[in-house]
Amino acid sequence: DTAVSQTPKYLVTQMGNDKSIKCEQNLGHDTMYWYKQDSKKFLKIMFSYNNKELIINETVPNRFSPKSPDKAHLNLHINSLELGDSAVYFCASSQASTGGTEAFFGQGTRLTVV
Amino acid sequence: QQQVKQSPQSLIVQKGGIPIINCAYENTAFDYFPWYQQFPGKGPALLIAIRPDVSEKKEGRFTISFNKSAKQFSLHIMDSQPGDSATYFCAASIMANDYKLSFGAGTTVTVRA
Numbered sequence: 199d200t201a202v203s204q205t206p207k208y209l210v211t212q213m214g215n216d217k218s219i220k221c222e223q224n225l226g227h228d229t230m231y232w233y234k235q236d237s238k239k240f241l242k243i244m245f246s247y248n249n250k251e252l253i254i255n256e257t258v259p260n261r262f263s264p265k266s267p268d269k270a271h272l273n274l275h276i277n278s279l280e281l282g283d284s285a286v287y288f289c290a291s292s293q294a295s296t297g298g299t300e301a302f303f304g305q306g307t308r309l310t311v312v
Numbered sequence: 313q314q315q316v317k318q319s320p321q322s323l324i325v326q327k328g329g330i331p332i333i334n335c336a337y338e339n340t341a342f343d344y345f346p347w348y349q350q351f352p353g354k355g356p357a358l359l360i361a362i363r364p365d366v367s368e369k370k371e372g373r374f375t376i377s378f379n380k381s382a383k384q385f386s387l388h389i390m391d392s393q394p395g396d397s398a399t400y401f402c403a404a405s406i407m408a409n410d411y412k413l414s415f416g417a418g419t420t421v422t423v424r425a
Contacts, residue, residue, distance in 0.1 A: 229411060231411075238417070239350075239399055239420075240415070240417050241356070241418070242415070243412055243413065243414075246411045246412060248411060253411045254411055254412055288356070290355070300358050300361070301356075301413060302357075302358075303355030303357065304355050305353070305354055305355050306354070306355050
């Protein structure tokens with residue numbers, strides 16, 4: 199009964215390819231995120247969507263395009279993959295409130311570009 | 313530009329020891345400070361969080377200490393166990409703008425049996 203699930207878990211692809219990562223949450227949250235974790239484990243926000251509307255776009259190359267078809271889904275499409283895109287990508291969700299941001303993370307997608 | 317600075321990068325303690333992880337921030341608008349725990353191959357999970365109107369918060373063996381004037385906060389793991397071995401991240405956000413967590417660089421804690 200996974201709260202935030204993302205697929206695939208592993209993705210190995212060649213430079214120049216286009217790939218997508220899918221994310222779904224069953225928590226009823228209205229905010230979803232994509233985070234990138236690099237090889238040194240540093241976590242950096244990429245995008246945030248609230249009620250299907252893009253709220254945060256943190257100077258990510260425009261080869262990365264998020265898409266939120268509904269509140270429960272936030273997919274990430276990456277064009278023309280580069281070696282530097284290799285990382286673990288985490289989807290997360292939260293319920294915006296005045297109580298603080300408790301983000302629930304998925305298990306991650308390990309992307310390897312060769 | 314990293315908004316939350318975390319140290320040390322890694323630390324090793326014996327079972328029963330008290331690992332301490334420190335974080336510092338510059339943005340005085342931050343008003344929510346969570347800690348996340350991440351096991352290998354898993355996503356981060358919320359461990360404990362504090363707001364700046366309290367100086368200390370305990371949940372089980374985990375304690376956050378907060379020093380608002382110094383803009384620093386720390387995590388103590390009391391009576392640490394091998395199962396606590398993980399990477400710990402401090403983070404900060406602005407509650408009124410509840411859409412973004414700024415993470416520290418992470419501390420890998422190893423608890424030896």
